[in-house]
Amino acid sequence: MKLLKTKLMRNIALALPMAVAPTASVVVLDSLGLDAGFAKASAQDKRVTRKTPAISQAVYKKLGDPNTMMNPEKEGVQPDFPGALAALKKIESRDAPSWNAYEKATLYNYMAYAYYSTEDFNNALKYYKLVIAQSPQIPLNLETATLYTVAQLQFVVEDYKGAIGTLNRWFKQVDPMFVNADHYALLSQAYYQDKQFDQSLSNVQKAISMYKEAGKTPKENWYSIEMAIQYDRGKNKEVVDILETLVRLYPKQAYYKQLAGMYNMVKKEQQAAYLSDANYVAGALEKETEVLNVAYMMLGEGYSYRAAKIIEKGIDKKVIEPTSKNLETLATAWRMSQEVDKSIAVMKEAASKADNGNLYALLAGNYVDSDQNKNAINAGKKALSRGGVKRMDQLQVVMGMASANLGNWADCEKYFNQAKKDKRSEAFAKNWIQFCQGEQKREESLASN
Template identity: 30%
Template sequence: MNMFRALFLLLLLLWGQAYAATLSERTYKRLTAIHELMGENKYKEALKRLDALLPRVRKHKYEYATIMQTYGFAYAATDKYKQAIKAFNEALKTEALPDQVQLSMRYNLAQLYAAIPDWKSAAKAYEQWLAATEKPSADSYAFGATIYAQLKQYDKAIPKIRKAISLSSKPRENWYQLLLSMLYQKKQYAEAAKVLESMVAFWPGKKQYWKQLSGVYFTLKKNRRALAVLELAHKQGFLEKERDLMNLVNMYLLQGIPYKAAKIMEREMQAGRIERSGKNLQKLGEAWMRAKETDEALRDLQAAAQVQKKGVLFLRLAQLYTDKEEWNKVIELANKALAAGGLKNPGGAYLLKGMALYETGKKQSAIASFSKALKYPKTKRQAGQWITHIKTEGA
């Protein structure tokens, strides 16, 4: 554990001043040699010498505490965290070391408990340290937030990570990520949006933050903002997967901008980022249809119908040819729609067919088709009006 090696090197720098005056000369010399071994990463030999020294200092509280502290650093540096915890706790139990040394050990203990991991014990050690510390650093607040996040105690974790962020001289991405994940867990989407706005500003090249921000706005029913953010992401080339591009298309459709939705689909199909599948061609054709672009709608819905052979697509085409008054095409497509099946309202196909038959002068056939449309609630009234009109016209 590199942080404990670093802490031990700091201990070596302070060794001569802090300990020489309070240890016996013999213990001091032996401990100095042990520290030199640890400084050279010779922990096995250092632990062996500590074992030899321990029986000689048991009756001297201060010397015993110092030896146990050294054990703690040796064990921690060799990833023997449970032994390190035991050693540090032994040193603390004596209450013989200076307050600042004991305070540092409590923080070390919290780190060791986190490494096991034993988050509850880590939280306890951390709170003991925090209560006695005058000016906790940004990193220490972030560490506390991590502990409580692991315990799912977000009400304790969120203020700590916010404090860490406020104390830091520059933005730390992993801290923002931690805060964001906890706000998601608590479903605090308005706060999550604010955090993501900062993340997009600090790390504009991270495409996932743009997509997340758009998603949060959508959850908050701020659909225009959601679309605006997704538009910016698209312009920067961040929407590469079909799923993301179709999300943008659907946003445009939701906001009543079908022409732009269709243009994006068309361009991305040409680029190969959106598949020319039957399903996608159908959506493209329907977008053109909503945009009143009849020729484009016909082109893409016909392509979709060739792939899917779905009744609803033939019916869409019949509706478009009705607008163009190409009645023979309407009759052909209405028949195809009825033959393919799967229509939620077959009466619509019979109604269009009846209108086309009437326009081509086949009035009796038109009445027969309208009579079938009478059987369906959604087309009953209109079909009845057509039948009445034709009979009145004949009389």
């Protein structure tokens, strides 16, 4: 409301002619970021006229002092709206009952303007409505301009149903040549606030279309309204189109982040990954979940080294917490990047922080793959000690292979005998048991010769 007040004071004319009541149409339009073209043009529209009563010289004279208070002629003198209101109220109670409709409308317009200037919007609305109530004994352009002012003030006080009704009345009354995209946009906003989304969408799309046809750039908040409605309807493709427009016309980090998320929703995973990585590089992603999400997408697209570097940097910068799960992801990324030593070091740390032995079981497998068989046995034993291993048969296979590589055939046979109890590893384990038994016999035979 302070912004409205500031813009109002900046736009008040220093001397308003008594014959034209000081409606706030242009001021409110400016305050809402809308086009005030209609309010200016309508006052020049002479095509439609009404036979109205005249304003007497006596009325001009009585309204002169309040007008001067609101629009002081001396430079540096501030408007006295409370004083003007006090004077106008006396005139209303003492003189106005005998005035004609046009004279009353002029008084009410001044009072509405004074109330508006003191940010008493409810009373401003009351008196602007009283101006309209004098129809048809007032000029059509005054009635039409006041209607639009009322609609805007209803919007300000959050009477959206009232604003919708008044705006639709205004649309029927105003000459189409004075209707522009901003008027449709205001109606769209009122419908949106009133949760009448079909009407809101059609009006904001009309506004956008009119601007495009005129070679102008549609306003950012118009696209925001359209996008919000389409998103609520699950029209993800349309939302993507709007966001692509927004990042082109109004490039903001928030739009890039939203677009990356929407690419995922429309199965454009590669575009989502590239854009998310760009957002990360630009410093737009600051939360742990956001950074991790980029790393996951990089992994999904096969860029495991990039994923590892993102997580590693996130941990170093204390953006990502070095939990067991996050470290496991980092270890997986390093392993997929063929960085075996880095993978093992990180997996070892992850396993030490885990609540069960499952990561030690995975670590044992990593050790076997890198021919560190003693370490594999030790990790396997820790996994067995902690419990909670998801695939015990696989751990037994790993420990059996490590034992075989170390030439511990008895242990090899023991672990594979355990593994074969699970049907998923039965055939594989039996083959290894035969191999272990054969190697053991071969060694015994060599030793006896």
